[in-house]
Amino acid sequence: MSIQRVQSKQAKTDALLADADLQAFVPDTRSFSEQTVRNMLDRYGMIYVKPVKGTFGKGVIRVEKSAGGAKPYFFQSGERKYRFDSFDRMYGKLLAVKRNRAYLAQQGIHLLKYNNRRFDLRVMVQKNPANKWETTGMIGRLSHPRKIVTNYHSGGTPLPVEKLLAPTLASEQINELQANLREHGVKVAATLERKFPRLKEIGVDIALDEQLKPWILEVNTLPDVFLFRKLPNQSTFRRMFAYAVAYGRYSTRNRKRKA
DSSP: OOOOOOOOHHHHHHHHHTSTTTGGGSOOEEEOOHHHHHHHHHHHSEEEEEESSOSTTTTOEEEEEOSSSSOOEEEEETTEEEEESSHHHHHHHHHHHHOSOOEEEEEOOOBOEETTEEEEEEEEEEEOTTSOEEEEEEEEEEOOTTOSOOOGGGTOEEEOHHHHHTTTSOHHHHHHHHHHHHHHHHHHHHHHHHHSTTOOEEEEEEEEBTTOOEEEEEEESSOOGGGGGGSSOTHHHHHHHHHHHHTTSOOGGGGGSOO
16 A cells, blocks of 8 residues: 655645644644735734645745834745735735745744744654554754745754753753654644545644744655754664655665765
């Protein structure tokens, strides 16, 4: 049986929202339209618009509305920044930048920062050899100084979770948070499996807001195991890779791939 990949962010979001326990951790996510963007900016002040299908953070745009000022509307795509004096001008440019692709609008979460750079966490969950879901690792992703996304392939820096959280939490608190996120990851995987029964692995992108609440930004059903080679402790990668070989994503010769 082949490993299932689910490309649609909307389909994965809908599956998570069907579970009452997870609804509170999923940011408000809607189909992209002029009215949606206007309403969500009025409500949240900051949103992300992202392709329904896409990887590596490509095409993600951060849109903001500030209180007052001559140009209260702003968005950033890649390293390019734009400011506007009206919603209509902003929205017209937004359409040109996103081009003719299906998009979502998602409630913006103000991420925790490390050295004044935003970061999020990738939680890796896999089917173990006993065919049970297991959280096999976590890694932090520190954004590029001039970009809005944290993805490694877009210039983000992978770092140990403990290092990113050390300025904010004591070691015992970090351990407790990680234990909660491991449980969270298994819950997300089990929930998605009910809708997509051939899943064998997921990468859950978790944002921590300034109150340390975890938010499920996105779930990747073809996550990059090799990202975890960037961690000092190679045992995490070795276990992940062994599981991936067991359920058929890789053969042992793939291990020579460069990180």
